[in-house]
Amino acid sequence: MASSSHPPASGRSGTWPWLLQRVSAALLLFFVMAHLWIEHFMHLGARITYRTVLERLVHGFYVFVDAGLLGVVVFHGLNGLRSVLVENTNDPAAVRAVTTTLWVLGVATFVFGMDVLSPFLFGHPWFRL
Amino acid sequence: MGRGFKVRPATGLKRHPAQTLATYRTGTWAWMLHRATGLLILAYLYFHLIVLSSDVWFKGSADFNRVVGELTAPPFILADLLLFVLILYHALNGIRIMLFDLGYGIGHQREWFWGLMGVGALLMVAASVALLPLAHL
Numbered sequence: 001m002a003s004s005s006h007p008p009a010s011g012r013s014g015t016w017p018w019l020l021q022r023v024s025a026a027l028l029l030f031f032v033m034a035h036l037w038i039e040h041f042m043h044l045g046a047r048i049t050y051r052t053v054l055e056r057l058v059h060g061f062y063v064f065v066d067a068g069l070l071g072v073v074v075f076h077g078l079n080g081l082r083s084v085l086v087e088n089t090n091d092p093a094a095v096r097a098v099t100t101t102l103w104v105l106g107v108a109t110f111v112f113g114m115d116v117l118s119p120f121l122f123g124h125p126w127f128r129l
Numbered sequence: 130m131g132r133g134f135k136v137r138p139a140t141g142l143k144r145h146p147a148q149t150l151a152t153y154r155t156g157t158w159a160w161m162l163h164r165a166t167g168l169l170i171l172a173y174l175y176f177h178l179i180v181l182s183s184d185v186w187f188k189g190s191a192d193f194n195r196v197v198g199e200l201t202a203p204p205f206i207l208a209d210l211l212l213f214v215l216i217l218y219h220a221l222n223g224i225r226i227m228l229f230d231l232g233y234g235i236g237h238q239r240e241w242f243w244g245l246m247g248v249g250a251l252l253m254v255a256a257s258v259a260l261l262p263l264a265h266l
């Protein structure tokens with residue numbers, strides 16, 4: 001178990017994933033703190049309701065925080081999961097299979113998350129069972 | 130970029146666990162916790178999205194208020210605070226990791242670790258003082 005904090009020497013687990021993990025982590029410092037502050041502390045004691053969320057999401061800044069957080073957190077979380085999964089693998093085909101699977105899962109998760117936001121952003125949900 | 134880290138040999142040979150423990154100590158635990166908290170928060174992310182989507186998908190948005198309103202019951206506030214612990218640990222230790230990657234604090238990793246954990250403890254006290262009085266049935 002090499003410290004995963006160290007850029008991998010060989011290209012297998014990738015310098016780009018390593019670097020992007022740090023870039024996304026830095027972005028998350030902003031997004032996660034903003035999210036927790038907005039939802040839990042900014043209006044202490046006031047209830048979150050459909051209406052308050054709707055009124056908040058009229059403003060581009062809040063849309064940016066919610067959608068930006070969603071995209072970055074999905075990338076960071078699944079890229080982190082990827083580094084755990086491929087850590088002890090040197091088989092390029094296996095690494096590629098993991099990467100592809102996680103990309104499909106990631107895109108699906110992003111769409112799913114945007115669907116949660118969709119009634120507030122577009123007035124009606126994208127999907128409904 | 131040596132910095133005293135042991136790098137897994139390119140052959141993929143695994144080191145003996147005892148070797149690893151002897152090398153890392155505080156850092157080993159910090160790293161294992163970083164991984165555990167990262168994976169737990171990722172699992173929570175899916176839970177979070179599913180709970181919020183349930184209104185949209187199954188009941189229509191009218192029930193949003195009821196579901197979100199129920200989340201201020203004491204068990205959920207406590208769960209929120211527990212989640213804050215996981216996120217704070219992961220974020221603060223993540224800052225430490227990135228600082229070392231940039232070359233800051235080498236040789237003082239333990240001091241940085243406990244210093245940042247101190248910051249986390251203060252933030253947790255503040256969050257608890259703010260949120261616990263809001264818990265209601």
Ligand code: HEM
Nearest residue numbers: 004005025028029032077080081164167168170171220223
């Ligand atoms: C709040 C700001 C955050 C920061 C500063 C941060 C920082 C980091 C850093 C620097 C790493 C790389 C660790 C390494 O390579 O040794 C990492 C890994 C990881 N992060 Fe985060 N993170 C944050 C939020 C999150 C969130 C919200 C999630 C979950 C959705 C998450 C899930 C993960 C996972 C699963 C890993 C991989 C763990 C491993 O390789 O052992 N992180 N994080």
